[in-house]
Amino acid sequence: MKFSKKIFLFYVEGFQSMKLGKRLWLLIVIKLFVLFVIIKCLFFPNFLATHFETDAQRAEHVLQQLTTRK
């Protein structure tokens, strides 16, 4: 318990003492929000995961692509 508290405080104090780092963290948080919440959800659905329900259907689709696509 003492050890985990020490680690927790290590991070808290580290973040509190940052100067330039605070700006960088803000940038990282904004970027991750844009990447994962906006871009991933709105623009990048996983094609096979959204169009097919099972792995067997996905395999069938890809096999069909491999054997029938011109």
Place this chain on the structure above:
Amino acid sequence: MIEHSDLLIDWSRAQFALTALYHWLFVPLTLGLTFIVAIMESIYVKTGDEWWKETTKFWMGLLAINFAIGLATGIIMEFEFGTNWSNYSWIVGDIFGAPLAIEGLMAFFMESTFFAIMFFGWEKVSKRMHLTSTWLVAIGSNLSALWILVANGWMQHPVGMHFNPDTARNEMEDFWAVFFNPNAVSKFLHTVSSGYVLASLFVIGVSAWYLLKKREVLFAKRSIIVASSFGLITSFFLLMSGDESAFNVAQKQPMKLAAMEGVYKGENKAGIVAIGLLDPEKVLGDEKDPFIFKLEIPNALSFLGYHSLSAFVPGVHDLVYGNEKHKIMSVIEKMQKGKLAVGALSDYKKYKKENNPQKAKEALAIFEQNQAYMGYGYLKKPEDAVPNVALTFYSFHTMVGLGTWFLVLFIMTLYFSMINEIEKKRWLLRLMLMTLPLGYVAQEAGWIVAEAGRQPWAIQDLLPVGMAASNVSSTSVMITFWLFAVLFTGLLIAEIKIMFTQIKIGPEGEH
């Protein structure tokens, strides 16, 4: 029948190229700068000189900026795999999944743990513990690159797997064959050492700016000594790993080598073009000289590619139309085998559905006999097997030319630093500063050689990019292309702005 438009494939490729090229603006500096700060901190721990601690902290601050801006830019490529390259993602199966999963875990645990100690732990852990963390961050970030390059090396030379015709996935049969794939090993060594060279150029470039401004003189001179020593050693390593890479390309991707050197007709005792201008009117199959002019080093290409001064180096013409004398199979023949493989796979699927095991077994046997050429079955004409020669040739020569210049620059900076005259040589300081952006040009050129030079393949000989792409709307790919172009350009501007501000503040400023 499903037909993919060339427009969709072009936009999908352009988008991937854009994200990969932007991502690669951030990665190599992290790979190299982590080692440079580890070396500087080692000097601090060894000498106890607080001044080295401040120097380490300054470069660590710039490393943090680069790391923060570059963080997660690579994740977009994984989004693209799922959306634009779903066939490819499915087919590569666990070959790609395993190294990328290890990379994710390794990056997360090593970097989140030791990065925190490196940045927060100066006054909280012992000197040695801090130094160990700094080295572990350097090693960890380089090991992350290892797994990515193992995956990339497999695409360039697929080994250690078996294609399952029932699931349409490649299944890993031999992890060590994938891991020790010669292409992956040489690619890893060449790529990380190029990062070390870039980081060295970064440190000497920024330090040169201080000396030109007559600021932070001692700090800049000491930083230059560390960076130019590191840059010089790693430049030799870069040269050796580049030689090994070229050797592997010659063995496994001879078309790429032919494009890198603009060789159309193969020859014994082939030379390397040191400087050359390709004739844009040259067409495969005509009798025109591919070069308007060239300056050649005799026998060097035979030696580089095959470690023999008189070896035969096949040209694009030999590889496309075949060369009986040198037992080179033509692309036409490979296309026939590829079509047999695709047809047999289709038959296998049909007979399995019809519950005809005998016929399915026969079809499977034909598929397995011709599977190595499967990708050729999707090409429309033999010439489709040729990458963009001009792009590959100029990128390769830009990379090599700049790499040679960097080596010369490191020798000069180290020499003038050792005799303590570096700050008087303002012409050299200007060259050091001007060379910094060229380091990035060389990095991007290297990736263009690796990726454009292997076209048309997503997986060498097995899957062309056209077959790897998803059947999605080209308009949506085009929109996201521009979205990323804006986002990444914004991030790049942010990095440059924050970096410049921090450099202007100097080592005495905030960290």
